[in-house]
Amino acid sequence: MDLIRRVQKSSLIVLIPLAVLSAFLEWKKLPLSVLIGGALGLLNLRGLAWGVQGILGAEKATARMLFFSQFRFIMLFFVLAALVYLNLVSIIGIIAGFTVVFIMVLIEGLKNAREAKIKKD
Numbered sequence: 001m002d003l004i005r006r007v008q009k010s011s012l013i014v015l016i017p018l019a020v021l022s023a024f025l026e027w028k029k030l031p032l033s034v035l036i037g038g039a040l041g042l043l044n045l046r047g048l049a050w051g052v053q054g055i056l057g058a059e060k061a062t063a064r065m066l067f068f069s070q071f072r073f074i075m076l077f078f079v080l081a082a083l084v085y086l087n088l089v090s091i092i093g094i095i096a097g098f099t100v101v102f103i104m105v106l107i108e109g110l111k112n113a114r115e116a117k118i119k120k121d
Contacts, residue, residue: 033089037097
């Protein structure tokens with residue numbers, strides 16, 4: 001879970017300035033869309049970590065955990081579809097927010113792998 005917290009912290013450090021910078025563009029919905037995309041990406045990451053930890057961890061996988069793991073993407077799709085249908089967000093901003101979270105997962109994962117390799121040697 002320490003890795004998830006580091007990803008969340010670094011993502012917020014990038015998402016907030018990105019949203020502020022996107023406010024200077026002419027798209028009114030872009031800053032909010034970037035933040036919503038980042039928040040949905042972080043929630044999805046937290047749900048993924050919770051599901052994997054429950055299935056592979058010491059505790060038994062409960063029916064609730066399995067249900068949530070199976071339908072997390074469907075819920076994410078419906079939330080995004082509703083936001084786009086109601087014209088509350090910009091698709092470009094949502095993608096930018098998701099991309100920031102994805103890149104932060106890669107960066108923090110590489111840092112974690114490097115630290116583990118150094119400890120091993």
